[in-house]
Amino acid sequence: MKPGTLSSFLKRGAIWGFIVLELIFFSLAGEFLALSDKAFMDLDNMLLLLKQSAPIGIIAMGMTIVMINGNIDLSVGAIFALAAIILLDSLTWPIFAGLGDWVIPVSWGMALLVGVALGALNGLIVWKTGVDAFIVTLGAMLGYRGLVFMYNGEQPTSHLNWTLVDFAEAQFLGLHTATWFLLAVTAAIWVLMTRTVHGRNAYAIGNNREAAVNAGIRVGPHMMINFMIIGFLAALSAVVFYSESGSVNPNDGQLYELWVITAVVLGGTRLTGGAGSVISTFGGVLAIQLLRKGLGHIGADTSTVNLVIGLILIAVLFLDRQLNVKGKEELKI
Amino acid sequence: MTEQSPALRLEGITKTFPGVKALDDVSFAVMPGEVHALMGENGAGKSTLMKVLGGIYQPNAGRIVVGEEQAVMTNPLEAKSKGIVFIHQELSLAEELSVAENIYLGELPRKRFGMVDWTTLYARTDAILDKLKVGFNARTRVGALSIANQQMVEIARALTVDAKAVIFDEPTASLTDAEKVVLFDVIADLRSQGVGIIYISHRMEEIFKITDRISVLRDGQYRGTLETAQTNEDEVTQLMIGRKLDLSRNASHHELGDVALEVRGLSCGTLYQDVSFEVRRGEVVGFYGLVGAGRTEIAETLFGLRDPSAGTILMDGEEVRISSPVDAIARGISLVPEDRKGQGLVLGMNCRDNMTLPQVDDLKAGPFVADGAEIAIFDQYRDKLDIRTPGWKQMVRNLSGGNQQKIVIGKWLSMHPSVLIVDEPTRGIDVGSKSEIHNLIRDLAAQGYAVIVISSEMPEVLHVSDRIVAMYQGRVMRSFTSDEVTEDSLIQAISGITPDKVA
Incomplete structure (x- = not known):
């Protein structure tokens, strides 16, 4: 075996091994500690888990490409909330009254458009000013959240459209609508990152920006496109989720950026850019949702869940670092 | 340098990594007051050998002797305390700190309550800088210095300990010709003080200009030591790559176009x-x-x-x-x-x-x-x-x-x-x-x-x-x-x- 093969296998497969470990642990622990009689690995429970993974998962796919590209987007939670408000509010606008249920695609389109526009604004600022994406989107996070509050004050925005609720609650081939969206987005982003020129260039820019510039790659537009994609996905996540729930609080989506980044990092994408995989991010999303659900299953409360996830994140990154360091020493002769 | 004991002696150093023998039974000695070139192609084992000397890697076999004593080093600080000092190709300086702070980084002289004793610090630093005859002082911010002067700071750092052996790793890589002259003067100074110097470089002119002996590594193995005065570039190159090299002039024999x-x-x-x-x-x-x-x-x-x-x-x-x-x-x-x-x-x-x-x-x-x-x-x-x-x-x-x-x-x-x-x-x-x-x-x-x-x-x-x-x-x-x-x-x-x- 070549040096480094084992560690690179461990690195790539780590997240899936972790998921299997979680499943085994919660199934066994569930036997003794569970509050309900239902087994943890019950099919319905697992299907529900996939559905619940969707809001974070859809955004995480966008975050993966933004992070591979060497940037980060902290404004996704605010974009998520703003898109939700646009969706629910516009369903009731008098000018659309004559449309009947055709208002649904119009409202969806508007919410998604807002997401793309806010993302484009982020990207444009990062591109044209050269200010670090962390700072730009930190500002955007506060600013966009401000817009959310300006819209309706502290009041929740609510509207239930039953056609929409039926669509969102539907199950096709056993999977919920939200799950299908998550899978479709994962597949689309996977193709984008592995099969297209844009994806290849995103890796190159994240790994060595100067070399990318010297190869004639237009760095700015690529970054802007990625911010537009993540803006679109943050809005899509909101649209899918609030079609069903029908009510959004101005504080919704807070800390989403951190959950999303946690999932992406657990999946092995580097904060410094240039490396990462969409499929592993999917694993990271599942791993987090499994933890939240599993700990709930055995009776832990939310604060315990957060504590455990925090510890595991640090432990995983520590492990990853150890494996990386080892790999390097073996290679450097 | 007949009956003198070497400043630094390597005996049968072997270092293996999974699947690779990076160093295979390497032995040679550097005498006090000698500039000893270490040459080899990339991958020949020079960097690994340096890491062994610097305490970053532990050899699988063999021993290192400094002066009379066997030296076992488990980290770079220990190597330094034994008198083995490195001047690295890539500078590792804190640009926002002063020259003095950089030189004594980690060992700043202290007063009571852990306060830094600035007077002693600057006095000691200026004493070292005087020896090097450089044009900056202890309070200069390192970021404001040229690359060559930053290298002088690294060298000054090496002189704070009683160095037995100083190892220069490609020191002239980013220096101008004028700056090189200054560096060579400093090396000559060190040599006259009886320090053993290992000089790693790819540049033949330099090697022949300043070194006394040349040791060659190839594929992790020691290939021999030559007296610089009695050898030539061809011989060294042949030892390094195991074949002859053609470096004649080479103007075009074809017609030039538009x-x-x-x-x-x-x-x-x-x-x-x-x-x-x-x-x-x-x-x-x-x-x-x-x-x-x-x-x-x-x-x-x-x-x-x-x-x-x-x-x-x-x-x-x-x-x-x-x-x-x-x-x-x-x-x-x-x-x-x-x-x-x-x-x-x-x-x-x-x-x-x-x-x-x-x-x-x-x-x-x-x-x-x-x-x-x-x-x-x-x-x-x-x-x-x-x-x-x-x-x-x-x-x-x-x-x-x-x-x-x-x-x-x-x-x-x-x-x-x-x-x-x-x-x-x-x-x-x-x-x-x-x-x-x-x-x-x-x-x-x-x-x-x-x-x-x-x-x-x-x-x-x-x-x-x-x-x-x-x-x-x-x-x-x-x-x-x-x-x-x-x-x-x-x-x-x-x-x-x-x-x-x-x-």
Whole structure:
């Protein structure tokens, strides 16, 4: 075996091994500690888990490409909330009254458009000013959240459209609508990152920006496109989720950026850019949702869940670092 | 140095990594007051040996003896306390701190309650700086110093301990000729104080100028020690690579074509002024000068990375405007940059992806990357340039410097440029690969490419160029054909001495 093969296998497969470990642990622990009689690995429970993974998962796919590209987007939670408000509010606008249920695609389109526009604004600022994406989107996070509050004050925005609720609650081939969206987005982003020129260039820019510039790659537009994609996905996540729930609080989506980044990092994408995989991010999303659900299953409360996830994140990154360091020493002769 | 005991002795050092024997029974000794060169191609085991000496790696077998005592080191600090000190190729200084703070970093003299004793600190530092005869003082901010002076800070740091052996790792890599002289003086000083010096460098002139003996490593094995005074470059090279090397001059024997690139009165602020030259198809034009003479900046302007403040660029007789690398590439100008790893390669990508980086967009099939076409291009240029790699999936970071450079060159050749600019083609590349790169540049000219080579190594410029443009402080001093150039006239030109003044 070549040096480094084992560690690179461990690195790539780590997240899936972790998921299997979680499943085994919660199934066994569930036997003794569970509050309900239902087994943890019950099919319905697992299907529900996939559905619940969707809001974070859809955004995480966008975050993966933004992070591979060497940037980060902290404004996704605010974009998520703003898109939700646009969706629910516009369903009731008098000018659309004559449309009947055709208002649904119009409202969806508007919410998604807002997401793309806010993302484009982020990207444009990062591109044209050269200010670090962390700072730009930190500002955007506060600013966009401000817009959310300006819209309706502290009041929740609510509207239930039953056609929409039926669509969102539907199950096709056993999977919920939200799950299908998550899978479709994962597949689309996977193709984008592995099969297209844009994806290849995103890796190159994240790994060595100067070399990318010297190869004639237009760095700015690529970054802007990625911010537009993540803006679109943050809005899509909101649209899918609030079609069903029908009510959004101005504080919704807070800390989403951190959950999303946690999932992406657990999946092995580097904060410094240039490396990462969409499929592993999917694993990271599942791993987090499994933890939240599993700990709930055995009776832990939310604060315990957060504590455990925090510890595991640090432990995983520590492990990853150890494996990386080892790999390097073996290679450097 | 007859009955003296060595300053540093290595006995049978062996270090293995899983699957590789990086060092195999290496033994040699450095006497006090001796400058001992350690040579070997990249991958010969020099860096591993240094890490063993620095306490970063533990040897699997063998021992290190400093003075009379066996030294076992488990970390760099311990190595330093035993009197083994390193001057690294890459400087590791805190730029925002003062010279004194850098020199005593981690061991600042203290008063009560852990307060820093600034008076003692500055006094001690200035005492050391006086010995080195440098033009800055203990309070200077390190970030404000030139690279050469920063290196002096590193050396000063080495002198704070009672050094038995000082190891210089490629110390002249980023120094100008004048700065080198100062460095060599310091080394001579150390030697006269009875310190044993290990000097690692690829540059033969330096080795023969300042060292007493030369030890050679090849493939992790010790290949012998030569007395510098009784050997020559050929013998050393042969020992290093196990074969002979041809480094004669090499002017074109083929007919030159039309003028591919012409530059008239090009200026860029204070970086360079009024530069004019032309390059014909089939011709290699070498740019020679000191670091800071403006050569790299001209290359960057031609490649669209800098905007000129005046002057025109003509390609095939037609005036062009190049405001970005995208423009340059579209016009057929390619740049193999000075800093291969920082500017030329995406280290975390594989060989194929690096090779096809500028043209993935041209190759694509519909919306998707064209894997097959890309592999075909990689295979073609791997064979053409003799790039040694297990396959296209190999990460470029795992290749040797020479093969990495060939990937960068292949990247541009596959785009069929008309002008190829190569900045420091063999920096950090071992002797064997060096001559391969040189031959490659000659071949490219023979195939009709117009090639510009920028180099700080005179033998290299003389070897590959048909014409040499000598630069001094942002100006073209003189242009030589390969027939008329002599080493003396070239050195005078790049030192700012015009033929008129000489006469």
